[in-house]
Amino acid sequence: MSSHPVRRSLFLHAPIRRRPRAMLEQMLALVDDDTPPQGPVETLERRLADLLGKESALFFPTGTMAQQVALRVHADRRGRRAFAAHPHSHLDVWEEQGYNAVHGLWFRRAGDPYELMTAQDLASVGEPLAAAVWELPQRDLGGLLPQWDDLCEQVALVRATGAATHLDGARLWEAQTYYRRPFAEIAALFDSVYVSLYKSLQGVRGAVLAADAATVAAARVWRQRLGGGIPDAWPLALAALAGLDTLLPRMPAYRDHAIAIASAVNADGLARAHPNPPQTPMFHIHLPAPRRAVEQAGESLLAEHGIQLWGRVRSGPDPDRCSFEVTIGENAMEFTPDEVVALLHDLLARTS
Structure with missing residues (x-):
């Protein structure tokens, strides 16, 4: 678990919107x-x-x-x-x-x-x-x-x-x-x-x-x-x-944003989003770099900019590739498709 503070995150369960006081205020209103x-x-x-x-x-x-x-x-x-x-x-x-x-x-x-x-x-x-x-x-x-x-x-x-x-x-x-x-x-x-x-x-x-x-x-x-x-x-x-x-009424908007981000990633070509297009507000981003190098690059990105891209990085059969899951929620709605593409370029540049 990283010790660096998260200011923005693609990760659905980042602590940004899960702090006790904010959650309690929503609950008490009911x-x-x-x-x-x-x-x-x-x-x-x-x-x-x-x-x-x-x-x-x-x-x-x-x-x-x-x-x-x-x-x-x-x-x-x-x-x-x-x-x-x-x-x-x-x-x-x-x-x-x-x-x-x-x-x-x-x-x-x-x-x-x-x-x-x-x-x-x-x-x-x-x-x-x-x-x-x-x-x-x-x-x-x-x-x-x-x-x-x-x-x-x-x-x-x-x-x-x-x-x-x-x-x-x-x-x-x-x-x-x-x-x-x-x-x-x-x-x-x-x-x-x-x-x-x-x-x-x-x-x-x-x-x-x-x-x-x-x-x-x-x-x-x-x-x-x-x-x-x-x-x-x-x-x-x-x-x-x-x-x-x-949040339930927002699910169609989340899916639309998932499709937009995945489309931008695939049009750019450096990384690959799958499925293409996403069927739900969830998809995977596949990266042309080893898992441990990507994890270290992600820590560097978080330390420098306060931006978290994932909850965990997944390895695969190819040791030179890995992936991470994106589930669109309110956290990810703050990122434009072009910004996600730019962040992936920054991330992969840090792996070399």
Whole structure:
């Protein structure tokens, strides 16, 4: 973690707009002296159940807990222990295989790590599944999404086997800008839907799981078993409600700005933005330089100008190239496309 102060940042979760006082002021504007402690959580659950067109919704302190619980409930109900997902699934890459260590489930990777999952990939699994998981958009592929008809085909194939369909919708808010369908129509494809409260909504932390009432009732039991039934979650809920009010309506503008920046980067040609054009407010910038050299150049840029370009730099199969993720939010809206191109030139000049 850098010790240099960040004045401007392309990175969505830079500390610029996440300082406690600014966040608390937004949260306090949503309550009065008569608001009970459980009020914000109940309001959030009702609002997201309605938005996603589900019978019920349940707050969780983390998305990790919410998704593992959803899969546990689907597995217990069907008497099956396997689930399928893309090889880059957050459940496997970032959660220390908690699905297995805690719940006795196992993971079947479906498809190529560098391509979107397909119906053929799912059909090739062979083993009876408790559930299949779709991440929309696919973060590690630069925010790629399957075409709507392809997604519907995949869901229908899985449902025909008796398996549940689950949406890792941590970034569903961005995905909707591409599909341009109501959230409830997208969510209707899935038996259960997880959404993050802190990624694009810029909340403090937390998640919500939405599904039919019976699934949510079973999930509530598991939430308590895992220590997630915290009684004073109102600060997390309030921050999420503020994001729903102020940031969710901005998602189409964020996507337009992502397309403009990516277009400028690709027209310049020094670096490469992928996908081209972005499908969502998220994309990757690929750089012709090694990761460690880019990280050092980024530190130099931050120290000299107070400008942060990323949260982390990703290595790749080619040791002379690397990439970083851009998710457009209010931070990145302050940068013009031409300025981003100029910063990339400055950055790469520092790697030589």
